[in-house]
Amino acid sequence: MPKKIIQNGSSIGPYSQAVVVGDHCYVAGTGGFLPGTSQLAAGGREAEVHQTMKNLEAVISEAGYQMSDIVSVTAYLRDISDWPMFNEIYSTYFPVESAPARAVVGVADLPAGANVEVTCVAHRGEFA
DSSP states (O other): OOEEEEOOSOOSSSSOSEEEETTEEEEEEEESBOTTSSOBOSSSHHHHHHHHHHHHHHHHHHTTOOGGGEEEEEEEESSGGGHHHHHHHHHHHSOGGGOOEEEEEEOSOOGGGOSEEEEEEEEOSOOO
16 A cells, blocks of 8 residues: 655654555654744743644644544653643644544653654544
């Protein structure tokens, strides 16, 4: 099965930002970097979470999907005490009644000093 590679110049390493295979889109870890740079959004952790979600939405859209197509999310927080703030911002992108499955993991560090990273899997088409 052929795969479609999504690269929009915002990755900070040798990886694809997303890979589409069949009806699925696999999105790499996405952080709060300003598009096309390795510079984190200014304004602290909240601004970084907002930028992370905007970046996730941009990659999903470029792959031909919508946020509502996301079925699974994994979020990594450098400071797990940011979980309530993360939830508040996250819920503006994923209403509770249609939210994807999700895990949030506290980690010791993230690339380039980031405070948050989000990865996901999206699916479109019919479910069996």
